[in-house]
Amino acid sequence: MAGRKGTLYSSSVDVKGNGFLALKKESKVAETPSFADLPLCLLEVIISQLDLKDSIRASAACKTWREAGLYVRLVDKPPWLMHLPKRGSSFEMYDPLQKKMYTLNLPELSKSTVCYSRDGWLLMRKTTSHQLYFFNPFTRKLINLPKLELSYDAIAFSCAPTSGTCVVLAFKTVEYGTVTTSTCHPEATEWITEDIHFYLRYESDSHKHSNVIYANRRFYCIGDTGGLHYFEPSSREWRTIYTYTSPCPFSGMYRYQYERKKKRVFLVVRKGVLFKMYTCGGEKPVVYKLDESYDWVEINSTTLDGLTIFTSLYSYEMRVNLPWMRHSVYFPKLRLSFKCCVSYSFDEERYFPRKQWQEQEDLCPVESLWIRPPKKAIDYM
Secondary structure (H helix, E strand, O other), rough: OOOOOOOOOOOOOOOOOHHHHHHHHHHHHHOOHHHHHHOOOHHHHHHHHHOOHHHHHHOOOOOOHHHHHHHHHHHOOOEEEOOOOOOOOOEEEEEEOOEEEEEOOOOHHHHEEEEEEEOOEEEEOOOOOOOEEEEEOOOOEEEEEEOOOOOOOOOEEEOOOOOOOOOOOEEEEEEEEEEEEEEOOOOOOOOOOEEEOOOOOOOOOOOOHHHEEOOOOOEEOOOOOEEEEEEEOOEEEEEEEEEOOOOOOOOOHHHHHOOOOOEEEEEEOOOEEEEEEEEEOOOEEEEEEEOOOEEEEEOOOOOOOEEEEOOOOEEEEEEEEOOOOOOOOEEEEEEOOEEEEEEEEEEOOOEOOHHHHHHHHOOOOOOEEEEEEOOHHHHHO
């Protein structure tokens, strides 16, 4: 047996008679736990809690720690959860990666409701005068917009109002075949409004702003029948993209099972690629990706490619390769008793925290949204 490959030892006793003792010591050493044996996902959690200097020092420990350290420092930063109080000017911010809560006093937002959020900015509307304005909760910069007299089904903006290319879109289906469409930009003195002939079924719902996104110089939305439509500001035209319309998984033959649960559809984008997601109470979220052939293809943990989706009624965010947060959907519901946000993991195919309340409660409350903090957000706290 001495020359055979794969044997752990050549004999039970060596020349000096210490073979058994040596084997015993070797076994004892092998059983001793080591930080080097920690799984990569756990190392990422540990190193993500360190400041930059300590993170670099930890990366010098070994190859595995170096890999985890580089992974944490190069990854996208997650958005923060912003809680909108019913009264007062005290706004709570929650960092899901650091699991820390911050408080901002924002009297500028008093007696206002949020309409949409993107790129760290809020689009707000005064409840009394219906005045629309942009507001950045970190820099406290406020930009007024012209008053919009008409009501709308949905409203959204393309990018930060300080970018110089920001466009605001508001639209309403006044009758089947006519869409009243209004556009504006931050320096404008009035809205441009016109009735455009287009067949868009988009029933009035104050929470459908999450179904309007801007990408590839167009505003996209999903109609009530599941069709994908877009408005192009440059040509001021509405059009339909004829895709394979994936049916809502919570409707059809077995829809009676989901009648008492809150159903929603969300449209999100990353690097020009469109995704849509269906949710229904505590059921598994179903995510589709629009491929190059304009087909909606369902994706799962093996095809998410490290993505994490943060969704709310007024905003969305997508990140890639976040430490211990990959292949998940994060909802804007905070469970303080668990010190975590409600999320669904596609890898483990379950919600966190695991509770039965998901069957009854809405996972996207109206008083919370995801917002992108600045690179040094702590400087504004």
